[in-house]
Amino acid sequence: MNPSLAQYGNRIVDYAKKNYRLCFREPDGLLKHPFIVPGSGYTNSLWDWDSWLTDLALRRIAAPVEMERYEKGCLNFLDHMDAAGRIPICILPKMTAFEEYPGQKNIHKPCLAQHALFIAEQSGDAEWLREQYGKLETFVGWYARNCRHESGLYFWLDDFAIGVNNDPCTFYRPDGSSASIYLNCLMYRELLAMAELGARLGLEGKADCYRAEAEALKGAIQTCCWDERDGMFYNVDINLLPVDRTKKLHSGCPRHWSTLIQRIDVWSCFLPMWAGLATPEQAERMVARYRDERTFFAPYGVRTLSKMEKMYAVLKSGNPSCWLGPIWGISNYMVFDGLARYGYTEDAKDLAEKTVRLFGKDIEACGELHEYYDPETGLGVNNPGFQNWNLLSVNMFEWLRENNG
Numbered sequence: 001m002n003p004s005l006a007q008y009g010n011r012i013v014d015y016a017k018k019n020y021r022l023c024f025r026e027p028d029g030l031l032k033h034p035f036i037v038p039g040s041g042y043t044n045s046l047w048d049w050d051s052w053l054t055d056l057a058l059r060r061i062a063a064p065v066e067m068e069r070y071e072k073g074c075l076n077f078l079d080h081m082d083a084a085g086r087i088p089i090c091i092l093p094k095m096t097a098f099e100e101y102p103g104q105k106n107i108h109k110p111c112l113a114q115h116a117l118f119i120a121e122q123s124g125d126a127e128w129l130r131e132q133y134g135k136l137e138t139f140v141g142w143y144a145r146n147c148r149h150e151s152g153l154y155f156w157l158d159d160f161a162i163g164v165n166n167d168p169c170t171f172y173r174p175d176g177s178s179a180s181i182y183l184n185c186l187m188y189r190e191l192l193a194m195a196e197l198g199a200r201l202g203l204e205g206k207a208d209c210y211r212a213e214a215e216a217l218k219g220a221i222q223t224c225c226w227d228e229r230d231g232m233f234y235n236v237d238i239n240l241l242p243v244d245r246t247k248k249l250h251s252g253c254p255r256h257w258s259t260l261i262q263r264i265d266v267w268s269c270f271l272p273m274w275a276g277l278a279t280p281e282q283a284e285r286m287v288a289r290y291r292d293e294r295t296f297f298a299p300y301g302v303r304t305l306s307k308m309e310k311m312y313a314v315l316k317s318g319n320p321s322c323w324l325g326p327i328w329g330i331s332n333y334m335v336f337d338g339l340a341r342y343g344y345t346e347d348a349k350d351l352a353e354k355t356v357r358l359f360g361k362d363i364e365a366c367g368e369l370h371e372y373y374d375p376e377t378g379l380g381v382n383n384p385g386f387q388n389w390n391l392l393s394v395n396m397f398e399w400l401r402e403n404n405g
Contacts, residue, residue, distance in 0.1 A: 001400065005353055008360025009397035015363050016061045016391050023054055023387060024070050029093030030080065035073025039387030046076055046091045048108040049163055049186075050388050052115035053330060057391035059122060060398060068123065074115045077108055078135045085142030087112070089161050097161070105157035105175070110143055110186045112136060113193035126200040133201060140194055143187065144213075149238050151258045152220030153179040154187050164304075165320030168311045169235035169262050177239030179259060181225055182268035185275040188217050218277045224259045225272075231285030233272045235262045265295055265306035266323075267331045273338030283342040290335070290347070298375035300358045301332040301351060307375075314374050316382045326372040326381055327358065329390040336396060345403065352396040359393045 001009075023036050028044055036058070037043070038050045055071045080096055081087045087108035088096040098104055113136050120126035129136075147154045156162055158175040162183070165171070170178040191214035198207035225233045236259040245251045270286060272278040278286065291297055295306040304323045305312050313324045332355045339348040358378050362369055369390045370380025 001404075002353075005356060005400075008364075009356045009400070011360045011363050012356065012393050012397060013061075015369075016057075016394050019387065020058055020061050020391070023058065024066070025073075030091055030096065031073070031076050031093055032079060033073045033075050034070045035076055036070050039385060044093055046073060048077070048087075048089045049111045052111050052118070053333075053389040054387070054391065055115065056118065057389065057394060059118075060394050061391065064122070071115075071119050072128070074112060074119075075132065077112060078132050078139075081135055081139060085138040085140075085145075087139055101160070104160060106161050107142065108139070109163055110140065110154075110183070110190035112139060113190050113197060114186075117193040117197055120197065120200060126197055129197065130201055133197065133203070136194065136197070137206070140190060149179055149258070151179070151224050151236075151238065152216055153224055153236065153238070153259065154183050154217075155179045155238055156183060164266075164268065164323045166317075167266055167268070167323050168305070168309075169264050169266060171320070173237075174239050177237060179224070179236045179238050180268070181221070181233050181235050182266075182271055184217065184221050184225070185268070185271040185277070188214055188221065188275050188277055191217060221272065221277060225261070226282065227261050227263065230263065230289075231282070232265070232289055233269050233278070233282075233286070235264065235266070235268075236260060237262050264311075265289075265309060267296065267302050267304045267335065270302075270335045270338055273342055274334045275338075276341060278342070280342065283338075283344075287339070287342075287344055287347060290339075298327065299354070300373060300375055300378040301327045301354045302335045303375045304328055304331050304372075314381060318382065321371065321382065325375060327375050327378075328372045329355070329359070329369075329388075329392060332358075333389065333392040333396065340399070349400065349403065352400050355393050356397050356400070359390060 023039050025035050025037055025044055031046060035046045036051045036054050059067055076091055077087050080091055088098050089108050090097040116129055143154060149155055155176055156170055156178050159170045162170055170180055191210050195207045195210035224236050227234055238259050243254045273283055295308055296303050303325050305325045311324055314326050315322045336348050336351045359369055362380055368385050371383035371386040372381050374381055
């Protein structure tokens with residue numbers, strides 16, 4: 001390994017070991033279980049995919065006995081699920097996100113079963129989840145009842161609190177119009193996690209049902225989201241007028257399609273590789289697009305929006321945070337994970353090295369990490385002190401060492 005790269009990687013590891021306990025919180029108010037926070041300004045708030053992805057990183061840093069205490073804070077979410085299966089994206093000691101933002105439509109992202117499975121894999125025990133499995137079924141079932149389109153794809157109810165806040169494929173678009181590739185890849189992995197948890201609990205009938213649901217969703221993604229012309233998976237628009245055979249100039253040839261591809265190059269178009277649902281042939285074409293310096297390929301990782309898109313901008317903003325091009329630790333990690341999964345080892349090494357240098361330089365210059373970065377300069381743009389999924393750079397550094405990086 002290049003000595004300077006090793007130096008940056010070791011600096012990240014030292015920083016993580018020194019600061020990881022800043023992500024741990026004791027029970028407080030509505031939060032009855034110890035839990036994990038993203039760090040920085042997120043003082044005592046439990047967030048959905050943040051707690052899951054931070055856990056993936058902290059498991060490489062903290063002692064197992066510590067993690068077993070705090071990572072099951074995901075149970076706090078199940079404590080606040082309503083009868084319909086709605087779980088808030090965020091819980092604070094005195095209120096949930098539903099109370100903080102009245103009228104909020106979107107709920108906890110479909111990653112709760114994935115988080116639970118990760119915990120079960122680390123400990124080798126899923127029994128702690130047996131009494132909660134039915135709640136997970138209700139949660140996943142809410143998405144099927146409220147967010148599944150006739151095409152078989154899942155969609156956001158509106159553009160609020162989707163995680164990738166101002167992704168132009170959803171942001172400022174009509175409610176219920178965006179069948180996001182990001183959402184559908186999360187849901188595919190969530191259904192597989194439900195199947196695996198069911199199998200570990202001896203619930204083979206339920207496991208088979210979730211495997212079948214995952215396979216059906218995979219088929220819908222392949223049918224509706226893959227664009228053979230561009231060699232890319234895309235978000236799709238489901239905001240189409242209903243077929244009306246009584247309407248003049250419509251009845252003779254009504255539409256026979258249920259979705260329209262949105263050819264907007266966002267980083268989440270690569271998530272089918274992370275999810276494992278792309279074919280090897282599709283992955284080859286996707287990687288060719290990934291390597292294009294005019295679009296995603298930047299000196300410090302993956303631009304979250306192609307530089308060729310008219311909406312491209314590197315802005316300092318909060319609520320929404322900016323996903324219009326800046327480098328985020330989580331997008332670098334998930335694209336890296338997909339590249340490694342499909343055997344693109346050199347591309348995965350390159351992206352891991354860029355990420356390690358990015359965060360190592362930030363710690364060297366500022367003594368902390370930022371929420372997102374300028375793709376060209378590597379300078380932190382927003383929210384100094386942000387830890388969260390940035391700590392997944394430790395996982396990437398260890399992967400480099402294991403793969404002779």
